[in-house]
Amino acid sequence: MIFASEVLVVTGPALVADLRLLTEVADREFAALGVQGRVSPAADLPAFRDALESPGPVVAVPGSDPEARALFAGHPRAVWVDLTKPAAPGDRFPPPASGPGATYLYGRGVGGLTWAIRHAVHRMRWPARRVPYGEHPDQWAEVRLPEGGDAGRAPVAVLLHGGYWRSVWGADLMDALCVDLAGRGFAAWNLEYRRPDLHGWAATTEDVARGVALAAGDAPGPVVLIGHSAGGQLALRAAADDRRVTLAVSLAGVVDLVEGERRHLGDGAVEAALGGTADEAPGTYRDSSPMERLPLGVPQLVVQGGGDNLDLLDLGRRYARAAQDAGDDVTYLEMSGGHFDVIDAASPIWRATAGAITGRVFPSGRSS
Structure with missing residues (x-):
């Protein structure tokens, strides 16, 4: 299927991770999938919110900022990914019922970004x-x-x-x-x-x-x-x-x-x-x-x-x-x-x- 949209990976202002490493991981996956994409670090909450409105596939890596995380409820189209596991067994962010078709991946470390990008691309290439x-x-x-x-x-x-x-x-x-x-x-x-x-x-x-x-x-x-x-x-x-x-x-x-x-x-x-x-x-x-x-x-x-x-x-x-x-x-x-x-x-x-x-x-x- 034709896939013309750019994949945007947006990181939250409080994310604890090496941006260069995330970019390397994302670039490898973009190349493997044959798509255009980029990693965009949001300097503040308004920039993070604006990035979520991008027309193409969006992968959101919010980090620990509760205000950034709270945006999930209004943006179920994005693929949300946490690099960490919940603080306690059974805890989950964001609320699982936040929207039809919402996707939230967590607990897979930096490698979870790879799976999030794949999911964003596959569901755009052949919607389910x-x-x-x-x-x-x-x-x-x-x-x-x-x-x-x-x-x-x-x-x-x-x-x-x-x-x-x-x-x-x-x-x-x-x-x-x-x-x-x-x-x-x-x-x-x-x-x-x-x-x-x-x-x-x-x-x-x-x-x-x-x-x-x-x-x-x-x-x-x-x-x-x-x-x-x-x-x-x-x-x-x-x-x-x-x-x-x-x-x-x-x-x-x-x-x-x-x-x-x-x-x-x-x-x-x-x-x-x-x-x-x-x-x-x-x-x-x-x-x-x-x-x-x-x-x-x-x-x-x-x-x-x-x-x-x-x-x-x-x-x-x-x-x-x-x-x-x-x-x-x-x-x-x-x-x-x-x-x-x-x-x-x-x-x-x-x-x-x-x-x-x-x-x-x-x-x-x-x-x-």
Whole structure:
């Protein structure tokens, strides 16, 4: 799609960060995305407010000034990003209900600016419609439909982000794949959900099931679930529970929760998410771990970058073999690449993955 607008990154007057470093990070991302952009430090509150009114995509990095932060409520079109985590668990700035389609990223450090710029560009290149499936601010999906043709008859792809089930990571991680899949003829649903660090494991499981049910709904054709990292576990588990799913795809997924907990993956992410160890909560692990649920009874594509974390590589290889031995229809795809290459729409491993998905969904050969 044509993208002529300049991306403006505006920093608040009280931001604690090296402006030169932020500019270097932003310039690299502008070049990678093929867009024009600049970083503009606001000297005071009026300058910050004026920058938010810019006509093109805006990424706002407000810093600690409460007056600058309070502007979020009136400017939901901007992508807001905090480099820091909230002061206390459960705290969130700005108020999550500040506007339809509002985006707030936090707790990812300077690297969060990269994701904020990507999100701003992707949502301008291929606008999405936000669809709620519950009353909580994290219960929504952003839907991108293919151009032309009968969008109502398009196959459905539901994408589930990773981040070791932690709330600092969100659905923006999957933006690039949603844009790519919409371009390939899919109705792409980018699903957000309540994460267990703030809401508990049952809420996460319930949200994914509800979101998938809404997306599948009266879908006239195939329904594909695609999950990355922790989202790979969620996708495979949801596929085992919902027989409307015709293909489940794990991208560098945490597909064996018992072994993942034993190996302390993600600094104890599995135990923290599920509320205990495998010995302490055996029923939760039995219901949630794809390895424990075999056979799933659903065709699967298991994708793993050869340069990823060695334990994830081990889990992926062993899971694929176990699923095949259990009688599931499983394709295992391993290529060079790291953990985030599998969700980079320009990477060879994603192009191979997309080809495998479209080959299943469009047997006549359509792939764009």
